[in-house]
Amino acid sequence: MWRPQVYDxxxxxxPRSDFSLTHSIRAAVKELGRKYRGTTLMTGAHAGSPxxxxxxxxxxxGTRLEISxxxxxxxxxxxxxxxxxxxxxxxxERGIASGPIDRMTVKFPNAESKPDARQPIHDxxxxxxxxxxxxxxxxxxxxxxxxxxxxxxxxxxxxREDGPYHSDHQPRVERxxxxxxxxxxxxxxxxxxxxxxxxxxEHPEVVFHYSGDxxxxxxxxxxxQKSEETLQFMKSKTMRADPSRFVSLIDYDxxxxxxxxxxxxxxGLLRRLDREWLPLIYLFMDEDLNPPLDATFTWEELYExxxxxxxxxxxxxxxxxxxxxxxxxxxxxFLVLPEGGRFRxxxxxxxxQHVTFYELGHYDKRLG
Amino acid sequence: MQCLAIMLLLSGLNMFYPLLFAEIIGRALPNxxxxxxxSCLVGMLSIRMIGEGLGLWNGHLLRLVGGRxxxxxxxxxxxxxxxxxxxxxESRSPGEINARLMGDTASLTNLVTGTLLRTIEAVFTAIxxxxxxFYLDWRIALVALxxxxxxxxxxxxxxxxxxxxxxxxxxxxxxxxGKTHEVFDASKVVKGYSAERREVRTLVGQLREGHEIQLxxxxxxxxxxxxxxxxxxxxxxxxxxxxxxxxxxxxxxxxTEAEGREAIQQGVVTFSAMIAYVGMLxxxxxxxxxxxxxxxxxxxxxxRVYEILDLEPDIVDEAHAIRRDVVGRVEFEDVGFAYPMSxxxxxxxxxxxxxxxxxxxxxxxxxxxxxxxxxIARFYDASEGxxxxxxxxxxxxxxxxxxxxxxxxxxxxxxxxxxxRENLLYGKPDATDAEVVQAATLANAHEFVQALPYGYDTIxxxxxxxxxxxxxxxxxxxxxxxxxxxxxxxxxxxxxxDTASEMKVQEALSTLMSDRTTFIxxxxxxxxxxxxxxxxxxxxxxxxxxxxxxxxxxxxLFRKLYDPLWAREKEKQEEEELRALxxxxxxxxxx
Numbered sequence: 001m002w003r004p005q006v007y008d009x010x011x012x013x014x015p016r017s018d019f020s021l022t023h024s025i026r027a028a029v030k031e032l033g034r035k036y037r038g039t040t041l042m043t044g045a046h047a048g049s050p051x052x053x054x055x056x057x058x059x060x061x062g063t064r065l066e067i068s069x070x071x072x073x074x075x076x077x078x079x080x081x082x083x084x085x086x087x088x089x090x091x092x093e094r095g096i097a098s099g100p101i102d103r104m105t106v107k108f109p110n111a112e113s114k115p116d117a118r119q120p121i122h123d124x125x126x127x128x129x130x131x132x133x134x135x136x137x138x139x140x141x142x143x144x145x146x147x148x149x150x151x152x153x154x155x156x157x158x159x160r161e162d163g164p165y166h167s168d169h170q171p172r173v174e175r176x177x178x179x180x181x182x183x184x185x186x187x188x189x190x191x192x193x194x195x196x197x198x199x200x201x202e203h204p205e206v207v208f209h210y211s212g213d214x215x216x217x218x219x220x221x222x223x224x225q226k227s228e229e230t231l232q233f234m235k236s237k238t239m240r241a242d243p244s245r246f247v248s249l250i251d252y253d254x255x256x257x258x259x260x261x262x263x264x265x266x267x268g269l270l271r272r273l274d275r276e277w278l279p280l281i282y283l284f285m286d287e288d289l290n291p292p293l294d295a296t297f298t299w300e301e302l303y304e305x306x307x308x309x310x311x312x313x314x315x316x317x318x319x320x321x322x323x324x325x326x327x328x329x330x331x332x333x334f335l336v337l338p339e340g341g342r343f344r345x346x347x348x349x350x351x352x353q354h355v356t357f358y359e360l361g362h363y364d365k366r367l368g
Numbered sequence: 369m370q371c372l373a374i375m376l377l378l379s380g381l382n383m384f385y386p387l388l389f390a391e392i393i394g395r396a397l398p399n400x401x402x403x404x405x406x407s408c409l410v411g412m413l414s415i416r417m418i419g420e421g422l423g424l425w426n427g428h429l430l431r432l433v434g435g436r437x438x439x440x441x442x443x444x445x446x447x448x449x450x451x452x453x454x455x456x457x458e459s460r461s462p463g464e465i466n467a468r469l470m471g472d473t474a475s476l477t478n479l480v481t482g483t484l485l486r487t488i489e490a491v492f493t494a495i496x497x498x499x500x501x502f503y504l505d506w507r508i509a510l511v512a513l514x515x516x517x518x519x520x521x522x523x524x525x526x527x528x529x530x531x532x533x534x535x536x537x538x539x540x541x542x543x544x545x546g547k548t549h550e551v552f553d554a555s556k557v558v559k560g561y562s563a564e565r566r567e568v569r570t571l572v573g574q575l576r577e578g579h580e581i582q583l584x585x586x587x588x589x590x591x592x593x594x595x596x597x598x599x600x601x602x603x604x605x606x607x608x609x610x611x612x613x614x615x616x617x618x619x620x621x622x623x624t625e626a627e628g629r630e631a632i633q634q635g636v637v638t639f640s641a642m643i644a645y646v647g648m649l650x651x652x653x654x655x656x657x658x659x660x661x662x663x664x665x666x667x668x669x670x671x672r673v674y675e676i677l678d679l680e681p682d683i684v685d686e687a688h689a690i691r692r693d694v695v696g697r698v699e700f701e702d703v704g705f706a707y708p709m710s711x712x713x714x715x716x717x718x719x720x721x722x723x724x725x726x727x728x729x730x731x732x733x734x735x736x737x738x739x740x741x742x743x744i745a746r747f748y749d750a751s752e753g754x755x756x757x758x759x760x761x762x763x764x765x766x767x768x769x770x771x772x773x774x775x776x777x778x779x780x781x782x783x784x785x786x787x788x789r790e791n792l793l794y795g796k797p798d799a800t801d802a803e804v805v806q807a808a809t810l811a812n813a814h815e816f817v818q819a820l821p822y823g824y825d826t827i828x829x830x831x832x833x834x835x836x837x838x839x840x841x842x843x844x845x846x847x848x849x850x851x852x853x854x855x856x857x858x859x860x861x862x863x864x865x866d867t868a869s870e871m872k873v874q875e876a877l878s879t880l881m882s883d884r885t886t887f888i889x890x891x892x893x894x895x896x897x898x899x900x901x902x903x904x905x906x907x908x909x910x911x912x913x914x915x916x917x918x919x920x921x922x923x924x925l926f927r928k929l930y931d932p933l934w935a936r937e938k939e940k941q942e943e944e945e946l947r948a949l950x951x952x953x954x955x956x957x958x959x
Contacts, residue, residue, distance in 0.1 A: 006528075008528075008532075020569070020570075020573060021573060021577070041525075042525040042526070042529070043524060043525065043528065044528060044529065045528045045529055045531065045532035046529070046532065047529075053536065053577065054573070054574070054577060055539075055543065056543045056546070056547055056570075056574065061570070061573075139675070171712075171715070174712060178907055217950040217951075217953055217954045218946065218947065218950040220950075220953075221946050221949045221950040221953065222946050225946060225949075257706075259704075259706045259712065259751045259752075260706055260707075315686075315763075
């Protein structure tokens with residue numbers, strides 16, 4: 001089907017303090033351009049051939065490659081974007097860029113509200129990098145950042161704290177994490193995980209594991225003495241065989257937190273929420289914290305609920321401005337839908353997931 | 369409004385110009401009519417002179433309006449930036465903030481000083497001309513309009529790319545500005561590591577790239593202009609051909625010779641006017657496209673300005689914030705704090721500082737000592753628990769009222785470029801000379817200030833260069849002392865000093881601390897020995913609390929920090945115990 005779509009794609013590479021944009025690098029980019037040249041009919045923000053730029057990031061220099069692609073037909077979109085991703089990868093592999101790919105952005109009109117135009121990018125990423133990506137909404141609704149997400153649980157479970165991630169365990173995880181940082185020499189050569197044991201309706205438990213070639217008694221003893229937590233050894237092979245059972249320490253920490261910002265994912269698109277807006281969601285719920293998705297409320301009804309809600313900070317319960325701000329922010333993020341003067345939670349609210357967003361280059365580093 | 373009225377008046381006046389010109393070509397010259405010829409010339413001259421006069425006045429009005437808009441935008445932005453939290457300044461370089469404050473707001477000048485009004489004028493002119501063309505000859509009018517879609521096609525070809533180039537140019541300027549600011553700020557480090565050439569090379573690379581972006585942007589802009597002009601020329605030529613053919617093929621059957629000549633003359637007058645109008649029709653279209661070229665950098669500037677204006681300050685006063693003098697009783701009750709997207713920095717911090725007491729916060733680096741101080745000064749609000757000053761939640765106080773009764777002396781002393789007196793008055797702008805001298809005397813600074821070439825009127829360099837670190841620190845103490853604070857925070861105030869300087873600063877601090885609630889963050893034992901309460905923090909929690917004598921006599925983190933011999937011995941012993949335990953467990957599991 002003929003549906004022209006222009007994608008402006010940019011790859012940002014990890015910075016390096018000794019990087020300089022020499023003639024040989026410029027020549028290599030030109031050569032890359034000849035290899036991956038594609039038409040844009042002058043319609044993109046970047047040229048049809050790649051352009052390299054540098055960005056000063058602290059005392060280091062990072063590079064970015066920019067290119068636009070015009071796909072005239074729907075079926076051309078994925079192959080064209082995949083070709084660009086291959087070029088980005090090649091630039092990193094051949095040392096043309098300052099380092100490995102750190103992050104990528106894609107820009108096209110109304111990117112936030114066009115899942116069908118996002119899908120080819122997702123598929124192209126999977127095809128080239130052999131892993132899935134997600135999109136983060138930027139301030140500009142036409143630009144999306146590509147990244148990786150660790151899915152913790154449905155947002156509703158996070159709000160009710162009845163899922164595998166519980167804030168009771170967050171300080172324990174942090175204690176273990178902090179101990180690992182204190183004696184790095186002792187704990188090197190192993191990876192550390194949490195196994196959440198969860199039966200619906202019951203309080204979740206966690207078991208700490210460490211994984212490597214051989215068990216280390218000194219690690220177990222030191223951890224038990226210093227953080228009062230017991231580490232259980234797990235062979236790397238076993239760990240790899242059933243990865244869904246285990247969560248890295250940092251991921252559990254992020255998932256169990258009741259402070260800081262919150263990432264939520266809807267239809268592969270990530271949006272950031274401030275925790276201070278969350279009380280509004282509780283106003284839509286019944287006493288058992290179930291969200292009746294078809295129920296709608298007027299502003300006045302929500303205000304009445306806000307006045308007596310234990311989930312709204314005491315100082316804000318009488319504030320109409322607070323309610324207005326929460327409604328505005330959550331409507332912008334499609335969690336609350338205004339319907340002719342009434343408000344409701346979005347119908348797919350139960351599918352909204354609580355996640356942690358990582359830049360492409362940071363995803364694997366989180367495991368240490 | 370006045371500007372718009374003048375612009376529309378100018379456009380209206382200009383409409384008569386082609387008519388007069390056509391009268392000269394089509395009627396005055398062929399008929400050798402001197403009177404008509406002179407009248408038309410006078411009319412044309414008058415239009416131009418009135419136009420110039422109105423243009424001059426309009427230019428002045430536009431500059432006036434533009435200046436006011438830019439002034440109020442910069443004022444608004446500066447005011448807003450001052451209200452933003454510490455996190456904002458920690459995440460951006462001063463050069464970058466400055467580039468947005470001065471550079472990006474300046475790029476809006478074009479937008480407010482004419483772009484908008486010129487757009488209205490261009491649209492107005494274009495509509496009048498189209499109406500006139502249809503009035504004169506609808507067929508030629510259609511021919512003239514046939515090429516206009518090409519003009520708009522060029523918009524889709526160039527706009528996105530030019531817009532991006534403009535963004536890149538602004539971003540690069542901002543980066544270069546940030547870099548130069550940083551390098552000049554750290555000139556001592558740069559020279560110390562003989563990195564001048566490296567820095568020059570980096571900057572030259574960035575400047576070259578900026579130049580390339582400008583070139584590319586200019587090339588695109590010119591190409592767009594050339595494309596538009598070419599379309600205009602082709603359009604005018606097509607209209608000329610059409611007009612020429614209409615005159616050539618004029619059907620004169622049934623006309624006398626005089627009537628025929630009159631009809632041809634009328635045709636020449638009409639088509640001369642039409643050709644001139646077609647030229648004028650394409651001009652506003654090109655102008656509209658040119659306006660887009662001006663809007664693009666302005667839009668980028670506006671986006672960058674609003675990126676900052678849209679940031680909400682983390683710390684704001686409540687509607688009825690309290691403004692009152694404090695006595696100095698500080699209570700922390702189960703206080704927890706986490707920086708956004710960061711781990712918990714403080715957990716369950718509970719303590720009470722009575723008025724006049726000195727509280728020392730000690731612990732290893734990253735234990736959360738400075739965060740406690742930041743929460744007292746309300747640079748951040750606690751995520752959990754309550755902080756009370758004189759029994760009232762710190763969040764209920766007006767920020768200015770609270771900070772006016774507080775002084776901070778930090779490890780990195782910042783002295784402004786100015787005289788010693790001006791720097792001391794920064795703590796209390798209305799202080800008398802006597803108060804300045806008294807504060808300096810109490811801070812052990814009066815003696816060395818007197819020895820400076822112009823005493824209190826000696827100009828200090830940026831960051832207080834030209835005086836020693838100890839002297840700078842004593843001036844900072846005098847600045848803190850002059851405002852007679854109820855709460856005092858000393859964050860590593862003596863850690864950068866040698867023993868001799870420290871003794872003098874210590875004396876000054878003792879004077880400063882008397883009768884005020886003081887929070888001391890320090891690594892040196894000498895600074896905290898006399899504190900009323902010592903809070904030992906580890907990993908964001910209070911692990912020990914007591915006086916120096918109490919804490920040093922028991923095994924714990926405090927002793928570990930201040931008795932290195934004991935700490936080494938203890939660590940060794942602990943390690944042996946751990947190894948023994950591990951071995952025992954291994955044996956047990958084997959058996």
